[in-house]
Amino acid sequence: MTAVVTLIADPTRRSLDDDVLASLGQALADAGFAPAPPVWLSPGEAVDIAVARADVAVVRPVAEVALDGMPIDVAVQPQANRRKRLLVADMDSTIIGQECIDELAAALGLREEVSAITERAMRGEIEFAAALRERAAMLAGLGPDEMEAVLRDRITLNLGAHTLVATMRKNGAFTALVSGGFTFFTSRIRARAGFDMDQANVLLTDDEGKLTGLVAEPVLGRAAKREALQALTAARGFATAETMAVGDGANDLAMIEAAGLGVAFRAKPAVAEQADVRITHGDLTALLFLQGYQRAEFITPT
Template sequence: MSHVATLISNPAEPAVDSALVARSARLLPGAGEASLLKPGVAADIPFDGTGIADMTALTATLREALAGQPVDLFVQKGDGRRKRLLLADMDSTMIGQECIDELAAELGLKDKIAAITERAMRGEIEFEPALRERVGALKGLPVATIDRVIAERITLTPGGRTLIQTMKANGARCALVSGGFTHFTNAIAAAIGFDENHANTLETDGDMLAGTVREPILGQDAKRSHLHRLREELGLGAHETMAVGDGANDLAMIRDAGLGVAYHAKPAVAAQAAARIDHGDLTALLYLQGYCEADFRAD
C-alpha cells in the first residue's frame, strides 16, 4: 500500500473503536487491514493512494466522517515515516503552561501578561516587541522565584517523555527550542531527556530580574535556523525531520520540517501545519511515525 491514514485519540479518552476504523476504511481506495497501534487509541489504515491527485480533499472527506468524534487524523505516504530529528516548542507544547505568564502571576500581573502572550501566539502582534514588553513587567522579581515556579506551577505535557525517549532509543536527535527562557528550558530538557535546548536569556541585576532579555531574541527565524543547522550537522534530508509547536513563532520550523505538527495549536498554526493534533497527547507524534505502544520507551 502506498499510503496510510492514522486515527488517534487521547489515551485518557479512547475513541478509536472498530466501528470508527471500519467507517474510515470504507472511504479509502483499496484499504487494507487496519493495524492497531494501541487498542482504542490509535490505528493505521493502509490504502492505495497512487491515483489520488488531491490528498487534501480525501483528508477533508475523512474528517467530515469523523465529525464530532475526539479523534485526530493524518494521511501520508507509507514510506519514510520515522524521523531522525525532532524540534519541539516548550510552552503549551512540552509543558502545559506559558512560563512568562506564571512568572507574572508572582507579581499579580498574570491576566495582563497572558493577554499579550495569547495575541503573540495567535500571530496578532509581533513576537519580539511583545516579549520585551512582558519581560519588562518582571523587573524586580527575585531570580530565586523561578525555581519555585518550576516546582509548583509547571507541569509536563502527558506523553512528552515517552515521545523523546522512544525517538532517542531509535536513533533520533531531539532539541527543545523555545521563545521562552533558559532558566526553564534547562530544567524541562533535563526532566524529559532532550539532547539540547535553546531559548532566550533573562538578564539579571544582582539577585533580581533586570526586566530585559538578552538580544537577539530567539523567535521563529531562530527556531527555523536551528532546524536547518541540525539537519545539516546530522546529514539528514528534510523528510527525516519533524517539528512541533502551538504558536505563531513555531510556524517557520513547522513549515520547513518534513513533518510539521500543530499541537493543540492556535487556529492560524493549525491551518498551516501538515498535521494537527487537537485531541491526542504527545504520544500522538509517535503514532504518526508508525510506532505502536509496544515500541514505547519511557526511560
Template sequence: MNLVVLAEDVDSIALKNVAKLTGAREIVQITPRSFRLVAAQAHPDLARNCAAGGLDYAWLPSGRQLRDFGLFVTDMDSTLINIECIDEIADMQGLKAQVAQITEAAMQGEIDFRESLARRVSLLAGLPESALGEVYAHRLQLNPGAERLVKGLQRAGIRTVLVSGGFTYFTERLKQRLGFDYAFANELEVLDGRLTGRVLGEIIDGAAKANHLLRIRDELGLQPHQVIAAGDGANDIPMLNAAGFGVAFHPKAALRQVADCCIEHSGLDGLLDLFG
C-alpha cells in the same frame, strides 16, 4: 498516501465511520492506539468526523517509519509543558491577566513576537529570581505523553532539540530532565538577584527557531523530509514549514493551517503511534 487515525482509546464505531467516509479498502492496526486506513481518499468532512469521534489523524506515505527520521525539534510552552512560563512568572507580580493577553495575541499571530516579548518581560522588572524556581517546582508540568515521546525518539536514534521563545531557566532544566541533545531559549537578565525586565543576547523568535532547526539538520547531514517539528502557536510556523513533518499540539488556528498533523485528543506520544 495512507490515512492514520489515533486516540488514547479508539472508538471502533468512530473508526469505522471514518473508514466508510473515506472509502478505505482496509483497516490495519498499527499500535493499540492507532490504525492505518489503507487507500483512504480525502473527504471534506474528514476533520469534522474525526473531531466528533475523538480521533486525531494524519496522511502519511506508505511505508513511512519512525526510523526514517533523524531530528525532532519542539517548542516548550504549551507544547512540551502545560503552561506559558512567562504568564506564571507574571502571576507573581499580580500581572498574569495582562501578560497572558499579550501572550495569546502573539500565539495567534496578531502581534509581532519580538514586540510581545519585550512588552511582557519589561513587566517582570524587579521580580526576585527565585520566582522562576517557584514556577518550575510548583506550576510547570509535562504535557501528557511528553516523557514517553522523548524516550521513544531517543530509542529510534533521533536527535532531539528543545527550542523556545521562553527562557533558558526552564529549557536547561528540561533538557537535563528529559535528555534533550540541544536546548535554545531567551536568557532573562538578572542583577542582584532580581529580574531587570530585559533579555540578553539573541532573541529566539519564530525565525530563530527555524534557523536552529536548519543549522542542526545540516550539521547532521539530514534532508528536510527527515525532520519532525512540533509546536502550538503562530511563532512555530517557520519551524514547521522548515520540517518535513509538522505536528501541531492543541494548536492555535494559524498553526493548524500549516501542520501535517494536529494532535488534540491524544498525548504528545501519539506521534509515536502514527509510525508504529
C-alpha cells in the same frame, strides 16, 4: 505513492472501534481508493490504514470529512520516511502545560496583564519580539528564589513528553527543545524531559540575580526556530523528510512548515490550519503513533 491514515483517540477514552473504521473505509472506497486492512498501534487508541497509489493531498480531506465531529485525531502522510530522526519541539503549552512568562508574572501579581499579551502573540496578532520585550520589562525585580519556586510549583510536563523523547532517542533520533521563552526554563525542562539540547532567549539579571527586565538581543522568534531546525538537519546530514517539528503558537509556524512533518499540538487556529497534522485529542505520544510506533515499543522512563 502509498499514503497512511493514522487515527488517534484520547488515550483515556480509547474510542476507536469498528464503526469508526467502517465509516473511514466506506469514505475511502467511495472516493475510489482500496484501503489495506487496519493495523492497530494500540487497541482502541491508535490505528494505521495504508492506502496504496494515493496522493496525501487527496486522501486527507476524504479522511477528515469521514471522521468530522468525532473525538479522534486524523493524520494522513506518506508511508515513506515515517520514522523521524530529528524532533524539534516548542516548550510552552507544547512540552509543558503552561506559558512560563505568565507564571513568572503571576508571582508578581501581574498574570492578567502579561497573559493577555502572550495570548495575542501566540495567535500571531502582534509581533513576537516586541511582545516578548514588553512582557520581560514587566518582570523586572523578580528574584532567583521566586523563579525557582515558579519552576518547582507551577510548571508541569504535558502527558507523553517524557515517553516521546525517550522513545525517539532510544531509536536513534536527535531531540531539540527550541523555545521563544527563556533558557532559565528550557535548561531545566530539557533535563526533566530528556532532550539532547535546548535553545531559548536569555533573561538578563543584575548582580543579585534579579531580572533587569531586559532580554538578550537578538530575540529568538519565529525565524530562529526554523533556522534551528534547518541547521540541525544539515549538520546531522538528515533529509528534510526525516524531520518533525511540533508546536502550538504562531512563532512555531515557520518550523512547522519547514519540517518534513509539521505537527500542531492543541494549537492556536492559525497554526492548526497550516500544519500537516493537528493533534487535539491525543497526548504527546500521538507523535510516536504518527511515526508508526506501537504502544508496546514505547520507552517510558520511571
